Amino acid sequence: MKMITEDIRLLEGMKEDDNSSFKAVYEKYSKVLFIYAHNIIKDKVICEDIIQEVFISLWAKRKTSNISSLKPYLFQAVKFQIFNHFRNNKFSTEDLTRLNIIDVSMNVSDQIEYSELNQIIRDQVAKLPKRCRHIFVLSRYDHKSNKEIAEELEISVQAVKNQISKALAFLRNNLQLEEAVIISLILLH
Template sequence: MITEDSEFLKGVKEDDNSSFKAIYEKYSRDLFVYAYNIIKEKTVCEDIIQEVFISLWAKRKTTTITSLKPYLFQAVKFQIFNHFRNNKFSREDLTRLNIIDVSMNVSQKLEYSELDQIIRDHVAKLPKRCRHIFVLSRYHHKSNKEIADELEISVQAVKNQISKALAFLRNNLQLEEVAFISLILLQ
């Protein structure tokens, strides 16, 4: 089955401006809201979203994207990290953001991989339904409404399960682990 996003991506690779515009119109607002929930500065967030779409267009011939929405959210995460890396921020900000540098050296990448595995191990300990909802939210970047519709439950039930998962993870991860996890605990 060919998805709308894959058709848009095909068009972008073929220099179709209308496909690019369709992707922008479909995702820019959600990406902006996501960035704004972290940074809280409108102009910075607008710049980040603009940079993500400029990069998407510039790399259209050389980048293979299998899933557009996760790709775009990951690109925003990277730009957010760059923003904070290039500006001074406190340990409290780091803990609140739960961010890592995706352009780190090999030893840091190994450390991140270990931390990521610790988090995934803790996520695996969540009750099945809670884990499923958390994974849809944090790893597949689905909105609470999308999850509720998909699982045929209320939005409030989704929120409750995500809160339960976050509380479990916060209570079971060491402070230094929490300080470096990659945006999955971000509310």
């Protein structure tokens, strides 16, 4: 709860053009966001650009955005930038191999389509069994580690991994091919 309160204070400071609040947000989240992006895109320069874009956008929208939870917002923004990176065909053969994508065209043109796809994913996630869905949401949307989830729910880390695997298999089986490819990009952790 302390973290959420601190984030709210920092967001309010940014709305009042407080550069030190922005710097504090950057220092708090930039490294973890970079690591997250780098786990998907193994190119340091591209990941640095993605993180820079996310923070430029955060500052540019500081007075108009209604961010209720900063950490999930920032992770979602990074996911969107990664999505744009792949959509714009700036991926290497290594990226394709690592993601097990062979000759699949992602013809998604704008954020509206991304939002629609995200809604499709959320609809499918809602169909998961209650416990599986809860664990999946904690992992992929709240960005909690398997260990954090296991401690919170008082279960083993292996049980968390099993539920996440079960959820991903369900989503892959219930989405069209292009959606399944894109979900693997969006939900990689």
